[in-house]
Amino acid sequence: MERQVTLLIFLLSFGFVLGQVSYTIPEEMSKGSLVGNIAHDLGLQLSRLKSGKARIFTRDSEEFVELNRERGVLLVKERIDREALCKQTTPCALHFQIILENPMEFYTVTIQVTDINDNPPIFGKREMKFKISESAVIGATFVLERAVDLDVGVNNLKSYNLKPTDNFALKLHNSADGNKNVEMVLQKPLDREKQEQINLVLTAVDGGEPQMSGTMQIVITVLDANDNAPVFTQKTYKATVTENSPKGTVVATVTASDADEGSNSKITYSITNALEDIINIFKVNEDNGKVTLIGNTDFENSRSYQIHLLASDEGGLTDSCKLIVDVQDTNDNSPEIKIMSKSTVISEDVKLNTVVTIISVDDEDSGNNGKVNCFISENMPFILTSSSNNFYSLVTDSELDRERISEYNITVSCSDEGVPSLSSSVTLTLQISDVNDNAPVFERSSYEAYIVENNTPGLSIFTVKATDADWNQNARVSYILEDSSVNGVPVSSYVSVSADSGVIHAVRSFDYEQIKDFRFHVKAQDGGSPPLSSNVTVKILIQDQNDNPPQVLYPVQTGGSVVAEMVPRSAEVGYLVTKVVAVDVDSGQNAWLSYKLQKATDRALFEVGLQNGEIRTIRQVTDKDAVKQRLTVIVEDNGQPSRSATVIVNVAVADSFPEVLSEFTDSTHDKEYNDNLTFYLVLALAVVSFLFITCLVVIISVKIYRWRQSRILYHSSLPVIPYYPPRYSDTLGTGTLQHVYNYEVCRTTDSRKSDCKFGRAASQNVLVMDPSSTGTMQRMQGEKSILDEPDSPLEVS
Numbered sequence: 001m002e003r004q005v006t007l008l009i010f011l012l013s014f015g016f017v018l019g020q021v022s023y024t025i026p027e028e029m030s031k032g033s034l035v036g037n038i039a040h041d042l043g044l045q046l047s048r049l050k051s052g053k054a055r056i057f058t059r060d061s062e063e064f065v066e067l068n069r070e071r072g073v074l075l076v077k078e079r080i081d082r083e084a085l086c087k088q089t090t091p092c093a094l095h096f097q098i099i100l101e102n103p104m105e106f107y108t109v110t111i112q113v114t115d116i117n118d119n120p121p122i123f124g125k126r127e128m129k130f131k132i133s134e135s136a137v138i139g140a141t142f143v144l145e146r147a148v149d150l151d152v153g154v155n156n157l158k159s160y161n162l163k164p165t166d167n168f169a170l171k172l173h174n175s176a177d178g179n180k181n182v183e184m185v186l187q188k189p190l191d192r193e194k195q196e197q198i199n200l201v202l203t204a205v206d207g208g209e210p211q212m213s214g215t216m217q218i219v220i221t222v223l224d225a226n227d228n229a230p231v232f233t234q235k236t237y238k239a240t241v242t243e244n245s246p247k248g249t250v251v252a253t254v255t256a257s258d259a260d261e262g263s264n265s266k267i268t269y270s271i272t273n274a275l276e277d278i279i280n281i282f283k284v285n286e287d288n289g290k291v292t293l294i295g296n297t298d299f300e301n302s303r304s305y306q307i308h309l310l311a312s313d314e315g316g317l318t319d320s321c322k323l324i325v326d327v328q329d330t331n332d333n334s335p336e337i338k339i340m341s342k343s344t345v346i347s348e349d350v351k352l353n354t355v356v357t358i359i360s361v362d363d364e365d366s367g368n369n370g371k372v373n374c375f376i377s378e379n380m381p382f383i384l385t386s387s388s389n390n391f392y393s394l395v396t397d398s399e400l401d402r403e404r405i406s407e408y409n410i411t412v413s414c415s416d417e418g419v420p421s422l423s424s425s426v427t428l429t430l431q432i433s434d435v436n437d438n439a440p441v442f443e444r445s446s447y448e449a450y451i452v453e454n455n456t457p458g459l460s461i462f463t464v465k466a467t468d469a470d471w472n473q474n475a476r477v478s479y480i481l482e483d484s485s486v487n488g489v490p491v492s493s494y495v496s497v498s499a500d501s502g503v504i505h506a507v508r509s510f511d512y513e514q515i516k517d518f519r520f521h522v523k524a525q526d527g528g529s530p531p532l533s534s535n536v537t538v539k540i541l542i543q544d545q546n547d548n549p550p551q552v553l554y555p556v557q558t559g560g561s562v563v564a565e566m567v568p569r570s571a572e573v574g575y576l577v578t579k580v581v582a583v584d585v586d587s588g589q590n591a592w593l594s595y596k597l598q599k600a601t602d603r604a605l606f607e608v609g610l611q612n613g614e615i616r617t618i619r620q621v622t623d624k625d626a627v628k629q630r631l632t633v634i635v636e637d638n639g640q641p642s643r644s645a646t647v648i649v650n651v652a653v654a655d656s657f658p659e660v661l662s663e664f665t666d667s668t669h670d671k672e673y674n675d676n677l678t679f680y681l682v683l684a685l686a687v688v689s690f691l692f693i694t695c696l697v698v699i700i701s702v703k704i705y706r707w708r709q710s711r712i713l714y715h716s717s718l719p720v721i722p723y724y725p726p727r728y729s730d731t732l733g734t735g736t737l738q739h740v741y742n743y744e745v746c747r748t749t750d751s752r753k754s755d756c757k758f759g760r761a762a763s764q765n766v767l768v769m770d771p772s773s774t775g776t777m778q779r780m781q782g783e784k785s786i787l788d789e790p791d792s793p794l795e796v797s
Contacts, residue, residue, distance in 0.1 A: 019107035022093075023074070026114045027082035032075055035065055035111060038098065039072025042107055046072045052100030057340050059362055064094060065111060074109070082113045083150040090115075090152050097360075099341050104355055106340065117155035117208025121147040123216035124274020128202075130184075130218065131316030134192040135225025141171065142184040143310060143320040145272050147204030147214055158207035162200055162218075170202075175322075184218070192222040226315020228259040230267045237323040239291070243299040243330050251282065251325055254289040256311035263314040272308045272320070282307055282325070291323060299329040300364045331369040331418025336362045337426045340391075345431040348402040356382065357394040357428055361414050369418035376412055384412065394428070402432040403469040436474040436528025440466040442536040449504065452543045453512040461495065464502040464536060466524035476527035477502075482535065486518040495540065497522055504538065512544040513585055544587040546639025552647045554581040564650040566657075567629075571621045577606065577651055580613035582635040584643075592638035598646065599632040606651070608633055615649060625653050658684070 023036045039046055048054075049069045056067050066077040086092030094111040128145055149157040160182050162170040167188045172180045182202070190198075200218040205211060232254060239252035258265040269289045273279060281295035282305065291307065307323040342357035363370040374392050376384050381398040394410065408430045415423035442464060449462035468475040479502040484491045496505050502522070518540055525533040555565075555578065565578040584591040595613040600606055605625060607618045615631065629651040636644040 019105075020110070021107065022110040022112065024112045024114060025076075025080075026116050027080050028116060028118060029076045029080065031077065031079065035074035035076060037072060038067065038074050038109070042098075044072070046070070048100070052102060052105065054098055054100050056096050057099050057106070057338075057360070058094075058096035059336070059338065059360065060094075060096075063096075065096070065109075067098065074111075080113055082115050082152075083119060085113065087150075088152060097340065099358075101341060104341055104358060106358065115152045115155050117151055117206060117210070117212060119150040119155075120212035121149040121157045121204035121206055121214040122274070123147050123202075123204065123214055124272075124279075125216060127217040127219060130220045130318075131223050131314075132186070132190060132220055133223045133226035133315045133317070134190045135227050136186050136190060136317070137227070138186055138189060140186040140229070140317075142168075142186075143272070143318055144182040144184055144202060144218070145216065145274060146179065146182055146308075147216070148274050149204070149206050151206065151208065155206055155208035157204055159205050161203050161205070163203070164200065167198060168200065168220075181320075190222050192224065196222050198222070221316070223315055226260060226264040226313065226317055228264070228313075229317030230256040230258045230311040230313050230319045232256045232309075232311060232319050232321040235321050237321060238326070239323060240326045240328055241293070241297055242328045243297045244332055245293060245297060247293050247295070249293045251291045251293060252323055254284070254291065254309050254311075254321060254323060256289070256319055256321075258313045258317075260313065260315065266314050268312045270310045270312070272310050273306075277302065278305060278307055281305070284309060291325075297327050299327045299366065300333065303327055303329075303366075329366050329369055331365055331416060331420070331422055333364040333369075334422040334424045335372045335374075335414040335416055336364075337374075337412065337414055337424055338362075339426070339428075342428060344429065345433055346396075346400070347433045347435060348400040349435045349437070350396055350400060352396055352398070354396045355393050356396065356430065358387075359392050359394070359412060359426070361390050361392060363416050365416065365418065369416055371417040372414050373417070374412060374414040376410055380408065380410060382408070382410060400432055402434045402471065403438060406432050406471075408432070434471040434474055436470055436526065436530070436532060438469040438474075438526075439532035439534045440468045440477045440524035440526055441534060442466045442524060444536070446536060447538045448541060449538065450541045450543050451506060451510060453510050453545050454547060455506055455509055457506060457508055459506045461504045461506055461540065462538070464497075464504065464522050464524075464538065466502070466534065466536075468526045468532075470526065470528065474526055474528040477524050478527070480523040480525060482521035482523050484520050486520070487515065491518070491520040494518065495520065510542045512542045512587065513548070515542060517541045544590055546586055546590040546637060546641070546643060548585045548590075549643035550582045550584045550593055550635040550637055550645045552580065552582045552635060552645055554579070555647060555649055557647065564628075564652040565615075566652045566654060567617065567621060568655050569621045569623060569625070569653060570655070571617055573617055573619055575617040575621075577615040577617065578649060580608070580615065580633050580635065580647055580649070582613065582645065582647075584637050586637065586639065590637055590639035594636050594638070596634050596636070597631060598634045599630075601626060601629045601631070605629065606631060615651075621653055627652055627654050629653060 019042055021036075021038065021041050025033075025035055038044075039049055046069070049067075049072055054067060054069055056063065056065065062078065064076065064078045064080050065074050067073075068075055080094075082092050085094075092113045092115075094113065096109055098107045098109060100106070123145055125145055130142055132140075132142070147157055147160070149155070157180070160170055160172060160180075162168065162184065167186065167190060168184045169187045171183045171185045173183070175181050184200075198220040200220065202216045202218055203213055204215075205213045233256070234254075237252055237254055241249065241251050254269065256267050256269070258267055268286050269284045270286065271279060271282065271284050281293065281297060282291055283294045284291050284307075289309075289311075291309075297305075304327060305325040307325065309321050309323060310318055311320070312318045338360045340358040340360050346354070346356060359374075361372050361374055363372050372390070374384055374386075376382060376394070381396060381400055382394055383397040385393050385395060387393050392412075394412070410428045410430060411425050412428065413423055413425040415421045443466070447462065447464055451459070451461050464479065466477050466479070468477055478499045479497045480499065481492060481495070481497040486494055492507070494507055496507055497503070498505070502524075504522075520538055520540075521535045522538055523533050523535050525531050567575065567577050580595055582593055582595075584593060593613075594610050595608045596610070597603070597606065597608045602625065605617060605619060605621070606615055606629070608615050608631075613633070613635070615633070631649040631651060632646055633649060634644050634646045636642050
């Protein structure tokens with residue numbers, strides 16, 4: 001066996017190897033015969049053939065060669081008949097590709113099949129009859145049917161011989177198509193009376209080894225004289241027919257004439273071709289020479305036909321001509337798309353220009369009908385590149401994002417340039433695998449949550465939620481409390497975060513009066529490798545509960561001393577007796593205070609302002625009113641449920657201090673000193689002296705107390721309430737307190753005529769307070785009412 005190997009390897013621009021190798025083998029090799037060592041000829045290792053899953057790709061439906069990956073050789077899979085494969089076409093070759101993966105490579109293999117002499121020459125007819133007039137002249141020629149040998153080259157038809165050669169000799173001459181026309185030449189006149197019928201044997205011999213031959217009987221009937229043979233108007237006729245033309249289409253008309261008359265001039269037309277691909281497609285009318293279609297013409301199978309026609313008259317004289325029929329191509333074949341290799345899943349971070357799929361496209365038509373253009377849908381991150389004739393590669397053209405599109409259905413459409421154009425398409429499904437390229441994203445940029453103070457530890461406060469656009473493990477979000485501190489204390493002692501659900505729980509019970517709000521950060525982290533995360537700020541606002549009762553600041557309740565506010569008997573209706581001042585350390589409506597008169601010695605004489613706590617007279621004071629008046633005021637907040645505090649206010653209705661003194665003194669010591677007037681005078685003098693000293697002490701105490709109170713309130717964190725009664729400011733954001741208190745004490749040398757002088761202030765009252773909150777409080781009549789100067793500035797003396 002002779003085998004020729006040619007190898008060509010080069011690199012293509014799209015990144016995979018293309019190689020070409022060719023072999024030459026004879027036809028009719030037995031199954032399993034060695035074609036060639038493809039691994040050696042391509043320079044590939046056997047391990048590469050196995051790891052690359054090497055396989056044969058061919059456009060033909062029948063595979064004649066198979067690849068043995070274990071040995072790296074090509075073997076004959078099916079018997080190869082060159083004549084069935086290529087007919088008369090030379091050279092005859094098989095074309096296929098060898099595909100490898102990881103990385104993708106493909107090599108083109110061509111196997112040229114050489115001819116062996118396995119077909120003898122064959123005549124289309126076993127017998128050919130002639131009717132020849134005895135008057136036929138020497139040199140008259142008679143066209144014989146040619147033999148057909150399916151072999152090619154030296155194995156093809158070589159020569160003819162005719163026996164016996166008494167009357168006729170054989171003449172061969174080459175035609176324009178390269179074949180040999182066979183004619184029988186009369187070299188000795190015929191004599192019907194001597195021999196009415198002559199039998200000859202025409203033998204066709206090929207040039208193969210061993211030599212093969214075929215025979216045909218020639219029967220000649222000698223007729224009476226017919227001295228004119230038919231003559232065709234043309235030796236060669238040409239016609240054109242479109243492929244797939246309907247049966248019965250007239251292809252051409254051949255015409256011959258005979259100079260004889262009568263029956264000797266009647267001409268009969270016939271086709272002398274022996275091959276079935278002619279006689280099964282064309283037919284000639286015996287009478288008029290019209291050549292019509294009786295079968296289908298296919299440009300892809302045969303682009304032209306040569307029809308040999310014979311014109312015979314009744315005298316047996318003949319003439320021949322040739323009709324060449326060219327078949328015109330029509331666009332009757334759609335492009336055929338075959339997938340050579342493809343990927344079904346690629347990663348979203350794949351590099352640009354990565355080969356995804358290799359396809360092969362073929363159109364059996366010719367010219368523009370066979371020119372194919374392929375394309376894919378627009379707006380896709382892929383492009384189709386042509387690596388070589390009829391081969392295309394689908395490669396990535398831009399970055400992929402699985403979160404935007406996780407699957408692509410890529411339709412590859414191929415259309416030819418025929419009119420009308422024919423097309424075909426194939427759809428490729430490509431899955432995009434995920435990589436961890438998206439961090440979790442919270443539903444909000446920040447969160448605020450509320451919790452009521454005095455909560456139960458472990459209470460669920462709020463839920464933070466983050467989503468991750470990735471998939472599977474890369475999208476699994478865990479929540480982590482970031483380390484930070486609140487007022488120097490780790491935030492983990494305040495709240496905790498559920499890692500799976502993002503639920504925020506309170507670790508401790510909160511007190512609004514200690515902390516009103518605090519912030520911390522929660523981190524959402526996915527389960528990718530490496531993990532990605534994002535943070536969000538959460539603000540917890542503590543809501544107030546009504547858990548603190550009001551606190552009365554004025555009047556200060558003493559342990560045993562009598563504290564009284566003085567009201568002159570000349571006081572008009574609406575006279576401001578004093579003001580009850582209270583605060584509530586709660587916030588909002590829990591600190592909105594209201595004042596009510598609960599009990600009073602004379603309810604018809606006094607009233608208490610609901611919002612401002614001012615105690616005023618509601619009628620004219622008379623001489624009949626008791627000097628000593630006792631009022632009980634209740635202070636309530638607006639919380640639910642409401643909390644309250646009570647304060648007792650002593651009011652003296654008198655025009656002078658001795659009168660007040662005597663009243664309160666009499667009420668205290670009436671039983672002990674009722675009969676001793678002298679003792680009263682001495683006691684009065686002692687009391688006056690005591691009051692003078694007490695006033696001095698109280699003044700100093702008040703200053704110290706005020707200073708301490710201002711420092712305490714200044715450093716406190718009492719909440720601010722939104723409601724402020726008229727002319728009163730918020731006391732450090734919690735209760736209500738009058739804007740101005742201004743006190744001044746004056747004393748004369750005569751204790752019995754002691755009097756107090758008041759500077760202009762926001763109230764007519766003078767407040768004297770003991771630092772220990774147990775001192776004596778006195779209220780004395782001022783010179784002017786608070787209404788004189790409503791906008792006096794805050795002044796404490």
